[in-house]
Amino acid sequence: MTTSTVLAAAGGVSGGEEVTFWILAPLALIGAIGMVAARNAVHSALWLVLTMLCLGVFYILQAGPFIGMVQIIVYTGAIMMLFLFVLMLVGRDASDSLIETLRGQRVAAILLGLGFAGLVGSAVYNAMDKTTAVGLDQANAEGNVQGIARLLFTKYVFAFELTSALLITAAVGAMVLAHVERRKQDKVDQVSTMKARFAPGNYPGPKPGPGVFATSSSVATPARLPDGQLTERSTPDILPVRELTAQETTLKGTDR
C-alpha cells in the first residue's frame, strides 16, 4: 500500500527511474561544478541549490520520500535561504578576487579534500562490506516515515538528542556573540521619554518664533507663553537689546 509508482519498487530499476536519473544526474554535476566555478557568491549558492534539489529527487527515487522532502525543505528551503540572506546583505557585487589570502591555502584545501573523500569512501566501503542489505521491503514495512521515526526515537535517540544539543549550543553561542545586551534601566520606554520631555526645566516643543502672539512683529519682541507671560527664549541671543536713539526713530524723509 505504501509503495506508489512514484517510488521505485525495491530491487529492480524501472524505466522511469532510469530516465529521471539520466536527466538529473548531469544537472546535479553541473550544479556542483558551477558552485565551485561561479565568480559571484549568489550564483554559486544558486548552483548549490540546483544540486540539492536534484539530490532530493534522487532520495525520492530511491524510495525515501521523507528524506527527499526534508532535504528540499530544510537544506534547500531554509539553510540555503539563510546563506542567500547573508550573501545579499554583504552586497550583490561580492565576487571572488582570485588572490590567496592565506599562504598555501589551495594545497591544504586539496589535501584536506582528498583526505575527507578517503575517509568517507572507506567508511562507506566498510559499512557496505560488513552489513548485509535486508532490502527496502523490510525497512519500509510499516511505512517509510514510520520506519524512520522508529529508528530515530529508539535506536538513534541519543545521537539525535546530541545533535540537537549541538545545534542549540551553536544557536545560543551565536546569540551571545551577536546580541548586544542592554541593561533594563538603560532602556527608555516611550512613557518615560515623554515624562522627561515635559518635566520642569525642559521645553517640550519647538521654540516659539519671535513675535508670535506679540504686539509687534519685530524679531526682538519676545513671544507670549500660553498663560500670557513673556518668554525670553523666543528672541535670538545674538540680538543686541538696546534702546533706539531719537535720531533713529525720526522719519528719514523718504515717504515724501
Next chain:
Amino acid sequence: MSPSILAQDPTLADFGRDPWWLVLGKIVFAFAFGLLATLLGVWFERRVVGYMQVRPGPNQVGPFGLLQTLADGLKMAFKEDILPKAADKVVYFFAPTISVICAVTALSVVPFGPMVSIGGHHTPLQVTDVPVAVLLLLACSSMGVYGIVLGGWASGSTYPLLGGLRSSAQMISYEVAMGLSIVAVFMTAGTMSTSGIVAKQAHGTQLSIGGFDLPAPGWYAILLLPSFVIFFIATVGETNRAPFDLPEAESELVAGFMTEYSSLKFALFMLSEYVAMVTMSAVTTTLFLGGWRAPWPITLWEGANSGWWPMLWFFGKVIALVFVFVWLRGTLPRLRYDQFMRFGWKVLLPINLVWILVLSGLRSIEDWDSRGKLIAVGIPAGILLIATLFWPNRRPQPKPTTQEQVDSRPYGSFPLPPMDLQVPPSPRITRVVAEREPANIVAGSDSREV
C-alpha cells in the same frame, strides 16, 4: 457510514494507475484551476474590497466587470518589458517563473474530490498523492521564497533588495509556525498524505442532545482549533497578503521585490501571489476543513460525498477562505516589521509548542481508565487554575483626571492655559460668510454647475 460511501475514499494504492491522457487531463485541470482562480480571484477581491469601502469596484468590462482582470492581463502583455541595467539578467528572468512554478506545483497534491469514473477509469479527483504529500506542500512554499528573494536581489536596486530580504526572513519565520501547526494534524491523522487526512476527517463524534443524534464534524479546524488559527495566520504571512504584506509595503518600499519588474514578468509575480492564495486556501480546506467532504446539513443527503458533487463543496470552502483573505486585507492595517516578527516568534511559536505538548499528553493518556485520565488532566488543570487565581494582580491604577494631572505637575512646569478656557468665536468667520453670500446667489442664477 455505509460501505458505498467509504469506497469513495481514495487510498494511496489508487494513485498511479491512470492512463497517460488522464494524468495529462488532471494536470491541465489543476493548472487551469490555478489560472482561472487568479482571473476570478483578482476580480473577486476588488469587488469585495470595493463593497467594504462603499464603492462599486470594477464593473465595466464584461458582466459585473468579470473580464476586468483579463483586460488588465492583456494590457500588461503589451507593456514595455524593462530590463534594468544593473540587473542580473538570468536570475532576473528566472525569479518570477520560480514563484509561479512553486505556487502551481502545490496544487498537484490537493484532493479536489473522491473517486469518480472518467472514461471508464475509476480514479480519484487528485493529480497525485504520496505518503509525504503535506511535506511536498511545505517544500513548495519554502521554494517559493526563492522567487521573491532572487527577484529582489537580481533587480540590482535598493528597494527590491530590502523587500527580498524582508520576505526571506518573514517567510522562513512563518514557515516554522506553519510546520508546527501541521504537526498536530499529523499526530491526529496518523498520516501525511492529503487524501488520507481528508478521509480521517470523515467521522465526527456523535453528539446526542435531547435524544437527537447530531453528527459533529470531524474537521480538524474544530478538533485542533489552536493549530487551525495559527496555521491560517501563518498562511497569510506566507503568501505576503495584508496585513502581513511587508515585502511589498508600498509606503516604505515602493513595491518591494517587484519594483523593477514590468510587463509579463510583473504579471507572473501577480499570478503567483494569487495562485498561492488560492493554493493555501485549498490546503487549509484539505487539512482542517474536511477537504471535499460536505459540511453537516448537506451530509443528511446520502449522495453528498460521492460522484462529482464534492468538488462543489470543495470550491465553496476555498472561496469562503479566499473571502477571509480579502476581508483581512479590507479590515486590518499593515503591521510594523518588528511587531510582525515578534508576533511570529514570541506568540505563535510558543503557543504552538505548548499546544502540541498538551495534545500529545492527551493522546498518550487515551487508553487509560477514566480515573487515571481524571487525575492526569485534573491535577495540571487545577494547578493552572490556582496559579491564575493567585497570580499577582497587575490591574492598572484608575487613570487620574485631567485636572488631577494638571495639579500634580511640579512647580516650574511649562505653563498651560486655564482648563475652562472659553475660546470666543473668531470675528472673521461671520465676515467671510456675509461677503460670500451675494456671490453665491449670482453664480446660481446665471451659471450652471459643471
